[in-house]
Amino acid sequence: MTLLSNNHLDRRTEEQTDLGIQLAFGTTSRPVTDFRKRVRTLLEDRISPLLPSCERERRFPREAVAALGATGLFHERWSGGPHGDLGRSVILSEELGRAGLGGIGIGVGLHLEAATSLLRGFGSTPYAEEVLGLALAGESVCCVATSEQYVGSDLSAVETALTREGDHWRVRGDKWFVSPGAAADFALVLCRGSGGPAIVLVPRTGLTPTRRWRTTGMRSLETVRLHVDARVTDDAVLVRPGAGLAAVGQGLMYERLALAAQILGAMDLASVLAVTHLKRRKQFGSPLYRHQALRLRLADLNAQILLARRGMYATVAEVSAGGRVSMSEAAALKVTIARLGERVASECAHVFGGRGYVEDQNPLERLWRDSKAGRLGGGSDEMMWELVAAGFRPDHKLYDSWVKS
Template identity: 85%
Template sequence: MTSMTNNVRTEERTDLGIQLAFGSTSRPVAEFRHRVRGLVEDHVSPLVSTCERDRRFPREAVAALGAAGLFHERWSGGIHGDLGRSVILSEEMGRAGLGGIGIGVGLHLEAATSLLRGFGTSAYAEEVLGRALDGESVCCVATSEQHVGSDLSAVETRLTREGDHWRVRGDKWFVSPGAAADHALVLCRGSGGPAIVLVPRTGLTPVERWATTGMRSLETVRLRVDARVTDDAVLVEPGSGLAAVGQGLMYERLALAAQVLGALDLASVLALTHLKRRKQFGTPLYRHQALRLRVADLRSRILVARRGLYATVAEISAGGRASASDAAALKVTVAQLGEKVTSECAHIFGGRGYVEGQTPLERLWRDFKVGRLGGGSDEMMWELVAAGFRPDHALYEKWIAT
């Protein structure tokens, strides 16, 4: 009974944080979280085992959540949609241990759909957006190339004019979930600079499926792009592509942070419960101070990171500046925390924590390594944070002898 009561109190505190951040009343927040949790448990969680084994991203996950109206609800409202619902949806997918499936849903909903919603003005783009929000179409964003990682300004995929059509040709690396996508938003280079073009499945060919260490159900591929499209498929004109991608990446990074934090709740609660149930030398592991304080440290870091996420999205939702620097800071900090927490929690389970199928921790540990690369490497995130630095010369001269 005590454990159940503690779990309820933990969720009440989490929902209170959402309420304070987004100005929502407790009932709608709690109801939405409960609804999301039920939908994920009923329709998505049962897919994880098979999709991890087969290295397949399940379109049915997008279909189930979209058909339930969650995607429309996330993007209701102003320019940023409802960031509160984005956080809850992402947290619950993380807490359910969805791994690559959850990240793939997030890439569809946050990265691709935000670009369609923000820049899609043609009837064609609006139709694709509607199908994406309904869960009838899976979308992805294709940016990286063999020799292009973080420096997206160097993309070599070409956009050229051919009569009354455009031709898009090139190879994109590390596209997730590339093989399952009905449409890809392709970053390419036109005569005036980087552009974004909406390419249908007929112009996309998976040529290599990457055998990734983690996120196996994300279905990351090398994608060959060769398509002829009309003017209404050019989502962002040449020269403005990088700025547009940056906007999509901001939403992706915030959602990634929320999903990792949800998964860290799962990992740390499992570790804490194991300490109280497992006995060594006739006493529960929790009675050993070194282990007890280790978990206390992890839970403290998770709490502080979550409050930072809530404060950031609350400021954005209230009309504050949507800062790429803030989103990058959250993403890199939480990604590194995810790698540390899952490693420590797996360690607490001893040998069982290192064996596949005994706990979810070894998979979470493998999965979260990519969090420090996907959506931008640690170094790129720190560069974005550094770009936001502003010196205070008056303060310097007050305290430092010159």
């Protein structure tokens, strides 16, 4: 396999990738390829050099959001119709994964997909529109704060309170597992008002990180426990009490699609490195690639990666053509790709033997650690399966025609 200069997809596979995603653009493959090259060059030159220090310091780099936003990439992603440009979203997410950016990539995705989609979809006040502009320009980092100590998937049970105090609103409570919480200039906080869950836009002055979680993987994501205590005006109430859960669901849909695309990119990186290692590494006088058990193991994984990518692209193409993605479809993509990503990372690290378990030899060990977060972030496997099951529709006529009573 002939590798590109950055050790990612071989050229033939990359051409097939761009031909697939051009359906989402509704145009020729040339703009797709050009956009991918722009993103890749920017990540290599500006973002990847940040990773080693951010992993050591467990810090999310605000400068990554600033660098990407300054080039107009965020504006391009959210140009167009109600979903913005999902094709560009997938390409950007894939390249963040292929660059092996781990927590940095996920943090960028949470800013761009989860937080910005809510600002764009529900921000009708001048204040919210101003914050949206800052987020798209990369001048401010935004995050979404939903989970709490006793609240994980059941977001209807949030206890962070939204109460009226004179002509202002008071938002007060503690949020757990907020990413990238310590770096955020604004948090979109899910809280409970008198009419039910709401979403309030809280500036940094009302946010206090009280604990930095020492996560096993995604160390550059900077996940924190966040104390929220702020007085805000009416124009900071992004989603009124009672409509907060439905709005969060929309943000989660974009987050899940972007997360799945990042995992696809990371799987490409891991599999290409593993294949190349099999062809270079010799044991018992011949390359490891000559050992059938190893090459067929990777063939099986790559076949599943191919099918997962086709599923992602078909979904994006359908939505871009005017269709819609149900919560169950987005959940199905996310859980399937996340579970495959964990397996691919583990098997590819295994191919490297002892060196796949050592931190400073190659990225496989980190990709393996990071892969677990894909099965938790944006909703656990079990929550995703519940959403998939909620979309089941029986066919009683068909049943009666085949099954004897």
